[in-house]
Amino acid sequence: MSTPTDPGQGPFAPPYQVPSHPPQVSAPAQEAAPSPDGGTHPGSTPPVPGPAGQVHQTGREPRRILLAVAVPLMVVCLLAGLLLGVLGSPLLTTDRSAELPPTQVSPGPGGSAGADLDEDSVAAIAADVLPSTVYIEVAAGQQSGSGSGFVLREDGYIVTNQHVIAAARGNGGQITVVLADGSEVEAEVVGASMDYDLAVLKVDADGLRPLVLGDSDGLVVGEPVVAIGAPLGLEGTVTSGIVSALNRPVSIPDQAGSTFINAIQTDAAINPGNSGGPLVNAAGEVIGVNSAIASLATAGQAGSVGLGFAIPSSQVRRTSEQLIETGQATYPVIGALLDGSYTGEGVQVVTADDATDTPAITPGGPAEAAGLQPGDVIVAIDGDPVTNPDELIVRIRAHSPGDVVTLTVRDGDEDTDVPVTLGESESR
Missing domain, CATH: 2.30.42.10 (PDZ domain)
Structure with a gap:
């Protein structure tokens, strides 16, 4: 049984595995507890600490979780802003002057740097999607962090993960969106859903080019995908892989409850900081929002081992539309x-x-x-x-x-x- 990590966080259980892991919720576990409107909501009982892993979330102390599996996995937050000042890594700095210089490209045998790209190649997909992918910086008191996102609508709406902006939400923190051309604009939170780990931001900027939300319900295992974002603060990073599995149940525990994702699993490399970035198909359409990873590490923050998880675009569409219309999902x-x-x-x-x-x-x-x-x-x-x-x-x-x-x-x-x-x- 594997334990995903969230670039978010939390235990997850792949379906139909034997032996099955211990339930994430304490007994009695809750599909739902009464809510003020008379409905019910899952996860009102805190998850039972489980085996071999740590959950990391921006601005929060790590919580232990336990999973029984052939290989223990740790839940890791993809958020690259893990108290950047404490880590002191140049890769995680928010000082824009400290970024690595652009790679110099020289013509290679049989071609040139400006040659036409095969429209189905990863390079062509990246060239099409990168201008619509953004880097998100969050500052709230002594906490700072970063993540990814993408342009949903040309009038300034941007999608990311709720956990990317959680530290600033309701705390008077500042959220800065860095666009593909390097310009920085302040963003406001239109709405966020912890239950689905999605958030919509609004920026005042011209010339935004939105990405198309594809049909995640039509995905098949083995289909090629490309992940784009800012792992460890390295903006414009592109990785490729396939859809490894569909309908993976991923639960992300939090002090206020749990997030539940019917996730797309991919082997495209996803690391802390990729959270909120797009997972796209061969047509450059968003079929998922990168949100969680699993790791073999036993302590601290960890990187990709080819087990990444994304929120399906069908869910992104429903939730983002609700957040834009009413501010509530x-x-x-x-x-x-x-x-x-x-x-x-x-x-x-x-x-x-x-x-x-x-x-x-x-x-x-x-x-x-x-x-x-x-x-x-x-x-x-x-x-x-x-x-x-x-x-x-x-x-x-x-x-x-x-x-x-x-x-x-x-x-x-x-x-x-x-x-x-x-x-x-x-x-x-």
């Missing part, structure tokens, strides 16, 4: 409390005896309307097996409120398909 819920201590097949709704202050089934919620009962065991969603609470939550979060999902509920030796219309809760 929502997420779907079923209104059931999940048992993180359950070790059998599937995922169990807590029994009535185990439900403490929170009812096992939210009164008036989607699960109650569908006929789910305390103690029910859910073994699949839309025909796909689920093996732990995080996996079920992530699959639910990949939908929109109002969508109908089919939960397969096991009673003894009999499986029953139960349609559930997803409810809605406001994102943090």
